[in-house]
Amino acid sequence: MFGTEDFINESIGHLRSKIRGKAIIACSGGVDSMVAAALTSRAIGDDLLAVYVDTGLMRKGETEEVRGMLEDMKINFRIIDASEEFFASLRNVTDPEEKRKVIGGLFIRVFEREAKEFGSEYLVQGTIAPDWIESGDGVRDTIKSHHNVGGLPKEMGMTVVEPLRDLYKDEVRDIARALGVRSSERQPFPGPALAVRCLAEVTPDNIGVVREACFIVEDEIAKAAREGKMEIPWQYFAVLLPTKSVGVQGDRRAYGMTIAIRAVSSVDGMTATYSRIPADVLDRMSVRITNTMKDRVNRVVYDITNKPPATIEWE
Ligand code: XMP
Numbered sequence: 001m002f003g004t005e006d007f008i009n010e011s012i013g014h015l016r017s018k019i020r021g022k023a024i025i026a027c028s029g030g031v032d033s034m035v036a037a038a039l040t041s042r043a044i045g046d047d048l049l050a051v052y053v054d055t056g057l058m059r060k061g062e063t064e065e066v067r068g069m070l071e072d073m074k075i076n077f078r079i080i081d082a083s084e085e086f087f088a089s090l091r092n093v094t095d096p097e098e099k100r101k102v103i104g105g106l107f108i109r110v111f112e113r114e115a116k117e118f119g120s121e122y123l124v125q126g127t128i129a130p131d132w133i134e135s136g137d138g139v140r141d142t143i144k145s146h147h148n149v150g151g152l153p154k155e156m157g158m159t160v161v162e163p164l165r166d167l168y169k170d171e172v173r174d175i176a177r178a179l180g181v182r183s184s185e186r187q188p189f190p191g192p193a194l195a196v197r198c199l200a201e202v203t204p205d206n207i208g209v210v211r212e213a214c215f216i217v218e219d220e221i222a223k224a225a226r227e228g229k230m231e232i233p234w235q236y237f238a239v240l241l242p243t244k245s246v247g248v249q250g251d252r253r254a255y256g257m258t259i260a261i262r263a264v265s266s267v268d269g270m271t272a273t274y275s276r277i278p279a280d281v282l283d284r285m286s287v288r289i290t291n292t293m294k295d296r297v298n299r300v301v302y303d304i305t306n307k308p309p310a311t312i313e314w315e
């Protein structure tokens with residue numbers, strides 16, 4: 001284990017000397033951005049504004065959960081509902097990198113508005129090492145351009161501060177536990193959110209399907225872990241595929257959508273092994289997903305690939 005207390009103290013000192021004015025941070029509720037916000041708020045107090053953008057692409061109950069966390073942490077924050085803007089801009093966008101660019105671009109727009117109003121000159125980001133390593137640095141190949149790395153800084157004309165830049169996820173979790181950040185044990189969730197788990201067109205309807213499927217996967221895994229059937233995987237979720245397939249509904253032919261379940265164990269997200277979820281737990285998920293969304297989903301598959309050759313997310 002690395003020197004958690006030393007890191008916290010040094011980081012607060014460093015942030016205090018670096019940020020000479022107001023700063024803004026995007027908080028998704030994930031462990032990285034919440035730890036970055038907690039450290040910065042300890043360093044500069046109310047000169048920090050945390051902004052949570054409700055893109056309409058978040059998981060079930062997520063916005064209210066994040067509101068509660070920010071309130072508990074006594075951080076100065078704002079929640080912006082930009083869901084209509086996000087869905088309108090993602091219409092007909094299917095390429096994964098294009099989705100990330102569109103989402104990154106919209107974040108800039110929302111942020112610019114907020115930053116201007118707050119008068120902030122600094123932008124704090126919860127970027128961690130794998131984010132920029134996998135986004136390509138001129139030496140490595142771009143695997144996925146994680147949106148908190150691409151674009152934001154230069155176009156916004158603010159000084160970027162990245163207190164967690166050299167850390168890996170397990171180290172960030174150690175700091176979160178030490179700081180009492182509630183999302184310390186939360187599984188990672190990508191910045192572009194459910195948009196990269198919806199391989200079908202990104203519409204409120206399709207996002208609704210993948211949101212419900214993700215909720216069922218999370219809920220059934222939590223239940224199975226409580227029953228001692230399995231350990232909680234490093235990351236676990238559902239993906240909506242663009243493939244329709246034939247099924248039966250009562251005695252009638254159905255033509256419905258496909259959900260893929262993904263669960264992996266990993267240390268830092270750079271490599272991963274698919275989780276050996278017990279068959280009865282997979283069974284419960286499959287039955288619950290197809291029962292809950294009878295008219296939409298008629299097939300559930302389980303992803304049995306490691307990273308590499310696959311990545312964790314499907315896009
Ligand atoms: P992949 O899919 O590249 O994911 O194996 C590794 C880890 O990164 C997350 N991920 C992202 N996080 N913006 C993010 O902030 C992104 O665009 C993004 N894409 C993937 C993924 O959920 C996994 O934890």
